[in-house]
Amino acid sequence: MNKLFLIPILLGIVAVVSISLFSISENTSQPQSKSIYEVGFTFNDVDKIKKSLSTQKIFMSSPIEITDNTIGKYCPYFTDIQNPIEHCATTAITDIHRNPLGNINMGGTTDGPIMALAIIDSSPSLDSKQDVVNHVFQTMIEILVCDCWEDRQPGGFESVSAWLDVAAEKSAESTQNTLTSKINGLENMNLILKITSTNEKYLWTLIILK
Numbered sequence: 001m002n003k004l005f006l007i008p009i010l011l012g013i014v015a016v017v018s019i020s021l022f023s024i025s026e027n028t029s030q031p032q033s034k035s036i037y038e039v040g041f042t043f044n045d046v047d048k049i050k051k052s053l054s055t056q057k058i059f060m061s062s063p064i065e066i067t068d069n070t071i072g073k074y075c076p077y078f079t080d081i082q083n084p085i086e087h088c089a090t091t092a093i094t095d096i097h098r099n100p101l102g103n104i105n106m107g108g109t110t111d112g113p114i115m116a117l118a119i120i121d122s123s124p125s126l127d128s129k130q131d132v133v134n135h136v137f138q139t140m141i142e143i144l145v146c147d148c149w150e151d152r153q154p155g156g157f158e159s160v161s162a163w164l165d166v167a168a169e170k171s172a173e174s175t176q177n178t179l180t181s182k183i184n185g186l187e188n189m190n191l192i193l194k195i196t197s198t199n200e201k202y203l204w205t206l207i208i209l210k
Contacts, residue, residue, distance in 0.1 A: 041144040063089040075107025117207045171195040
């Protein structure tokens with residue numbers, strides 16, 4: 001059995017040094033009578049992501065459950081969310097040659113997830129795995145949020161890849177370690193994009209919050 005490749009979220013949700021690119025709010029929120037665990041994506045959606053990515057020759061491992069004191073490294077806690085993260089499922093993603101690319105994780109409780117994230121190591125350069133980043137992040141958004149980006153064009157971006165391209169340009173121009181871009185309220189969910197560069201290591205992170 002191949003060893004599972006895990007990238008702990010050591011960069012943190014609140015980076016020591018970061019620059020915010022933009023924060024965009026979509027006016028689509030509606031009152032919810034159901035529990036946060038009963039709406040939106042579920043842990044079972046990992047299978048849909050796995051099937052979709054395989055068509056792009058990106059492969060996912062079976063989920064590993066994390067419930068010990070390392071859970072925060074893979075499914076980080078958000079101070080502005082009241083719901084606890086007590087249960088985390090993490091998967092490794094690889095290319096067709098089994099070279100590690102990163103991870104896709106979901107966290108919440110056994111009742112359901114409240115967050116999902118994908119983290120891709122694009123080293124040795126920011127854009128060396130741009131196709132992988134585009135495929136993984138777009139798949140995550142289409143399956144877990146909605147297949148509606150082209151219709152809604154949040155922030156004026158005609159596609160997910162256009163959003164990522166602008167973020168990459170701003171990151172390359174910046175002297176800061178971490179760039180953050182947020183889109184809030186798309187189908188009542190929040191998207192956080194982070195690009196982090198430290199010690200010649202480049203990490204792309206997409207976080208989806210209910």
